[in-house]
Amino acid sequence: MSPRLRRAERASTPEEPLPAPPRPAGRVLDARLHLLDRQVVDADGAPVAVVDDLELEPLVTAADDGSAGTADGVPTLVVTHLLSGPVLLTRVLTGRPPHSRWHRIAWRHVSDVGTVLRLGLQGDALDVLWIERWLREHVVGRIPGGRRAPE
């Protein structure tokens, strides 16, 4: 959750080795304090979801063969997706929902971490908003006046 992590998310890794970053580079984020349970908004500032959980994966760099990890054998975990939806219930009651029911937002779409997490894209197409879209199409949008601004 430091700049290291963002670099790992880049589409292409530059060929030449980069100088090692100074150690306390950038902001150090605490996943529990700064990411979990934070509001996520899209590029227009419209609320999308709250970060209900995070999907972590071992860091795999081009240099090693997939047996990722630091010298002491503990793998470095990076945040790959923000999760929302049914995972909230399992976070409270423990356990995890089936993989197919996870609603993910890729970490690479996160453009800013402040008191809210800002995404660099429009929220409308995201999977996490399916209930919102369903209610808009089938309930709220069908009641007269539902699509007009209040007067």
Added chain:
Amino acid sequence: MKKLFAVALGVLTAIGGFVDIGDLVTNAVVGARFGMSLAWVVVVGVVGICLFAQMSGRVAAVSGRATFEIIRERLGPRVGGANLVASFLVTMLTLTAEIGGIALALELASSVERRLWIPFAGLAVWLVLWRVKFSVLENAAGLLGLALVVFAVALFQLGPDWDELVRQVTHPSVPPDEAAPTYWYYAVALFGAAMTPYEVFFFSSGAREERWTVEDLSTSRANVLVGFPLGGLLSLAIAACATVVLLPRGIEVTSLSQITLPVALAGGKFLLALVILGIVAATFGAALETALSTGYTLAQFFGWSWGKYRRPAEAARFHTAMLVAVVVGTLVLLTNVDPVAVTEYSVVFSAIALPLTYLPILVVANDPEYMGEHVNGRATNALGLGYLVVIVVASLAAIPLMVATGAGG
């Protein structure tokens, strides 16, 4: 000039908006049983709600975060979720009481059975939520609610023994024919009526609806610090009317007609008409605020898009939640429960749920990451901690007192 107008309008709506069915019923019940000996609780409650509303308004204006977003962030899904359930249920209970209050007031005005008015009241509340702009619904209900000033007018016309009233206020004691636990039970109820949690959800979310910024803070502070105390005076006038008319005659308040009896006695049909108008407006306004609060709490906890400033289709889950809340409240009332009894329970449960919302706001109001230079000052924090103790004690005492006294029996 424009700013002066904004302050005046804000103060007036704060006065009218302060009194809801909880304040009406509880103050009248207390006045009829304990005289003015519990007036000190109203004072404690008004200072508390000023502190609390001012703090949550400031947090919303500076950080752009409404109350329940903060509760979720600070307390996590487990404690925050338990908090949501409790706060939501209390707000639903209050919403039910307010819709019942509208129906009771209309029954009083028309002599048409209240159960016929209930669906109409629920529908009217929903229609306004659906189509009317936030600023309009807030101001109109608040201004019409000012008609409740007739309680103060009636008090003067009744020509009470002022020395006796003042003596009861300044030398509070448990009346000889009442038990001490009952006295303290009603103290908690009165405190809950003044400091209902929904007011804070509404206030902080309203700050977002009206896009407050740091520049608006002085206006909002003036609204709160002038409007709420005047609203508190109105509450005291309701209690005093009951003290003067109902207490000597041994009338216990079990319906709205008894609450308005002192006004009718003092001012006849004209004042009675005004007071009914005021009650309809106050309960209608509070029904809107509580219905919005049910939507705000859910939407902020789950991160849905919310707000009256969006089209309903752009906040579909928020509007669906409010629609369901109004329908459920209306259906509960149609089961023939007594709205006055619902109100009496709602204020006590408000007192019980209060620490859940108060503590996170107090913590965040001190967090520089959210508040920058606008964190609480020393005086605010000292007062804030003092009230934390009061709120926790009232909350913990409420259920034992309820059991011991048979809910005020």
